[in-house]
Amino acid sequence: MSAPAEPGVRDRVAGLIPGHSAPGALDLLEAEAIHVLREAAGQFDRPALLFSGGKDSAVLLHVATRAFGGAPLPFPLLHVDTGHNFAEVLAFRDRRVEQTGARLVVAHVEDTIAAGRVTDVARGRSRNALQSRTLLDAIEANTFDALIGGARRDEEKARAKERIFSLRDAFGGWDPHRQRPELWRLYNGAHQPGENVRVFPLSNWTELDVWRYIARERIELPALYYAHERDVVERDGMLLAITEWSSDSDRAAARRRRVRYRTVGDAISTGAVPSDATDADAVLAEVTLAEQSERGATRADDRTSDAAMEDRKREGYF
Amino acid sequence: MSLLEAPIRSAGATGLLRVATAGSVDDGKSTLVGRLLFDGKAVLADTLQAVSSASRARGADLDLSLLVDGLRSEREQGITIDVAHRYLSTPARDVILVDCPGHVEYTRNTVTGMSSADVALLLVDVRNGLVEQTRRHAAVAALLRVPHLILAVNKIDLVEFDQVAFTAVVEDAEAYAEEVGIGQVTAVPVSAKSGDNVTRRSDRTPWYEGPTLLDLLASVEVPVRADAPLRLPVQWVARGGTRKYLGTVAAGIVRPGDEVIVQPAGRRTRIRTVEDADGTLTAAGEGAAVAVTLTDDLHVGRGELIVAADTPAEVVREFVADLAVVGERPVTAGDRVQVRLGGKLVRGQVRDVTDTVDIDTGKRRPADRLETNDIGRVTIAVAEPLAVDPYGVDRTTGAALLLAERTGDTIAAALVRRLGRETP
Numbered sequence: 001m002s003a004p005a006e007p008g009v010r011d012r013v014a015g016l017i018p019g020h021s022a023p024g025a026l027d028l029l030e031a032e033a034i035h036v037l038r039e040a041a042g043q044f045d046r047p048a049l050l051f052s053g054g055k056d057s058a059v060l061l062h063v064a065t066r067a068f069g070g071a072p073l074p075f076p077l078l079h080v081d082t083g084h085n086f087a088e089v090l091a092f093r094d095r096r097v098e099q100t101g102a103r104l105v106v107a108h109v110e111d112t113i114a115a116g117r118v119t120d121v122a123r124g125r126s127r128n129a130l131q132s133r134t135l136l137d138a139i140e141a142n143t144f145d146a147l148i149g150g151a152r153r154d155e156e157k158a159r160a161k162e163r164i165f166s167l168r169d170a171f172g173g174w175d176p177h178r179q180r181p182e183l184w185r186l187y188n189g190a191h192q193p194g195e196n197v198r199v200f201p202l203s204n205w206t207e208l209d210v211w212r213y214i215a216r217e218r219i220e221l222p223a224l225y226y227a228h229e230r231d232v233v234e235r236d237g238m239l240l241a242i243t244e245w246s247s248d249s250d251r252a253a254a255r256r257r258r259v260r261y262r263t264v265g266d267a268i269s270t271g272a273v274p275s276d277a278t279d280a281d282a283v284l285a286e287v288t289l290a291e292q293s294e295r296g297a298t299r300a301d302d303r304t305s306d307a308a309m310e311d312r313k314r315e316g317y318f
Numbered sequence: 319m320s321l322l323e324a325p326i327r328s329a330g331a332t333g334l335l336r337v338a339t340a341g342s343v344d345d346g347k348s349t350l351v352g353r354l355l356f357d358g359k360a361v362l363a364d365t366l367q368a369v370s371s372a373s374r375a376r377g378a379d380l381d382l383s384l385l386v387d388g389l390r391s392e393r394e395q396g397i398t399i400d401v402a403h404r405y406l407s408t409p410a411r412d413v414i415l416v417d418c419p420g421h422v423e424y425t426r427n428t429v430t431g432m433s434s435a436d437v438a439l440l441l442v443d444v445r446n447g448l449v450e451q452t453r454r455h456a457a458v459a460a461l462l463r464v465p466h467l468i469l470a471v472n473k474i475d476l477v478e479f480d481q482v483a484f485t486a487v488v489e490d491a492e493a494y495a496e497e498v499g500i501g502q503v504t505a506v507p508v509s510a511k512s513g514d515n516v517t518r519r520s521d522r523t524p525w526y527e528g529p530t531l532l533d534l535l536a537s538v539e540v541p542v543r544a545d546a547p548l549r550l551p552v553q554w555v556a557r558g559g560t561r562k563y564l565g566t567v568a569a570g571i572v573r574p575g576d577e578v579i580v581q582p583a584g585r586r587t588r589i590r591t592v593e594d595a596d597g598t599l600t601a602a603g604e605g606a607a608v609a610v611t612l613t614d615d616l617h618v619g620r621g622e623l624i625v626a627a628d629t630p631a632e633v634v635r636e637f638v639a640d641l642a643v644v645g646e647r648p649v650t651a652g653d654r655v656q657v658r659l660g661g662k663l664v665r666g667q668v669r670d671v672t673d674t675v676d677i678d679t680g681k682r683r684p685a686d687r688l689e690t691n692d693i694g695r696v697t698i699a700v701a702e703p704l705a706v707d708p709y710g711v712d713r714t715t716g717a718a719l720l721l722a723e724r725t726g727d728t729i730a731a732a733l734v735r736r737l738g739r740e741t742p
């Protein structure tokens with residue numbers, strides 16, 4: 001190991017250097033994510049980063065603020081708002097926007113419904129499936145050519161073959177046969193007019209990596225990711241929150257439980273899990289023992305079929 | 319041990335290992351990967367439930383190979399046709415399994431999976447040894463310069479855990495690895511089906527004293543090139559105040575004060591500062607995502623290459639490359655393409671197609687056209703000078719993509735062999 005250049009100056013190094021200890025998994029995953037973000041900024045004219053206020057997008061935004069040498073983010077944030085929100089998630093979203101000085105574009109599912117471009121679901125049902133149309137409209141209105149998202153390959157089976165740069169046609173469609181082989185660190189963002197590319201810098205992270213990183217970097221999350229008391233109703237083995245959209249029978253069946261969320265999406269269909277974890281380290285300990293994959297435990301509308309995710313990808317959903 | 323505490327590793331044992339898995343059809347690769355995930359506790363309850371009901375529907379007990387199937391169309395056809403990624407966590411490091419499907423016509427998947435692999439994990443059926451497909455995978459691993467080969471000699475249960483059968487396969491593999499130029503080979507006798515030596519040591523192979531496959535993945539060291547000259551491709555320029563040049567160190571080490579050249583223009587300057595997101599660095603090595611400033615006010619742009627002043631890359635308008643055709647269309651002389659190398663995207667043209675290599679025998683035969691999944695030698699001309707190294711010297715600055723002129727789709731992977739034109 002080489003001695004520090006001057007006494008008192010810490011010898012801080014990064015990357016692979018013989019004689020120094022090797023970088024850990026998180027260092028390498030972060031470096032890869034930064035590399036991908038810089039490629040996105042370099043290759044596209046009008047990229048945007050999808051920011052919902054959920055934990056993966058909070059991690060993605062954190063990495064993005066570390067990727068550009070302290071300069072302002074070279075892309076705006078985009079939130080597809082289902083209108084079925086947890087209040088604390090919206091507050092968190094706005095706080096992060098203010099802290100980072102980023103520009104926020106909000107695309108409302110309500111507006112898509114009002115314009116008659118989709119039909120609303122019945123009261124009390126999830127609007128997750130309606131997001132695709134709103135997202136595509138937002139891409140068109142803002143002429144975004146790339147959307148950077150926090151999806152990971154370990155989330156769901158159909159994602160195992162997803163690319164880091166994933167090409168979508170003019171209708172947002174994802175054709176398994178048009179996905180380009182990804183070699184080395186050469187991500188190919190070339191596209192024709194009307195096409196756009198989804199970019200997933202966290203592709204190779206697992207849920208465990210995400211929580212380790214949240215703990216290491218002390219990343220703030222909406223409070224509902226940690227244990228809290230909430231009125232919930234049990235359905236299909238999941239704990240669903242009582243919200244303003246809940247039915248009377250659900251209200252009657254509700255019980256107060258100590259829970260936390262593992263993902264946040266549409267407030268109606270996202271389930272909570274029983275938990276006592278009040279900080280990231282405690283969540284880490286629980287996640288290590290967790291029996292259910294993140295989506296299986298918490299997204300009511302993914303359960304419908306094994307191939308549900310694949311179908312939604314074809315439609316332009318992430 | 320706290321989950322946040324990483325063990326101290328030597329530089330060769332990084333916290334993340336990329337493993338490309340390959341093998342001939344039916345040698346048991348899906349079962350092996352499924353077994354690694356299952357025993358490595360990377361399979362979650364709901365996934366397992368889906369797999370066991372799918373297994374029952376097919377009349378099997380628990381078919382672990384179903385864990386590694388992906389897209390529905392492939393599932394229906396019962397084959398795997400695209401590179402898939404799976405994740406394992408060991409106490410020592412994370413492992414990314416990049417699964418390269420094993421059909422003759424999918425050489426492109428193997429090329430893709432091997433391109434960024436630290437280790438090639440090759441599976442063979444102990445009863446068949448190295449068949450044509452396995453040899454091809456090993457040859458592709460060698461071509462792509464994967465530094466380490468792990469040979470999982472599978473179905474050892476079907477030969478009564480016989481050491482002689484194992485040794486015969488290993489000797490053959492070692493000879494072949496030497497022939498194609500793979501540095502290190504490590505072999506493990508396993509039964510993917512029953513789990514012997516995959517994640518737990520088998521008492522049915524008392525003659526085998528090495529580690530289990532999982533332990534091997536957790537501990538294998540990747541060689542670090544201690545003396546490699548600096549290669550830092552610029553991805554992005556942060557403006558406002560002093561210009562910062564952002565990029566990932568491809569090779570060597572960058573330190574404040576280093577004399578460097580910015581290529582292809584060839585301007586000479588010095589590194590003023592090196593930093594990452596946490597602040598100033600005294601040195602940054604391979605894989606680090608850094609921001610550097612220079613002592614001179616040069617207007618360096620995305621796609622330029624910062625290199626060690628005493629060992630610059632070559633600046634060329636023409637180079638000879640081994641081309642692996644990964645797109646849907648053939649490549650012929652005269653094709654107009656775009657060439658992506660690091661952050662550079664330039665117009666180019668395929669000048670000649672010289673020959674194609676039979677990856678099984680290593681023999682070359684003259685050809686004027688390369689089909690999908692072919693590998694062959696070509697000369698490529700580019701409209702602007704490019705700074706390149708031979709691929710054998712640097713897996714980043716010697717690697718390029720050819721893109722279709724109109725659609726931008728990826729046509730081929732180019733491994734730089736020589737600078738200038740091929741002389742027959």
Ligand SMILES: Nc1nc2c(ncn2[C@@H]2O[C@H](COP(=O)(O)OP(=O)(O)O)[C@@H](O)[C@H]2O)c(=O)[nH]1
Pocket residue numbers: 341342343344345346347348349350383472473474475476508509510511512
């Ligand atoms: N006896 C035995 N059978 C195995 C072993 N590994 C795989 N198989 C069987 O070999 C067949 C092919 O396995 P599979 O994993 O689908 O092969 P792949 O085509 O290489 O992915 C299946 O019937 C497996 O059950 C093993 O270690 N021992």
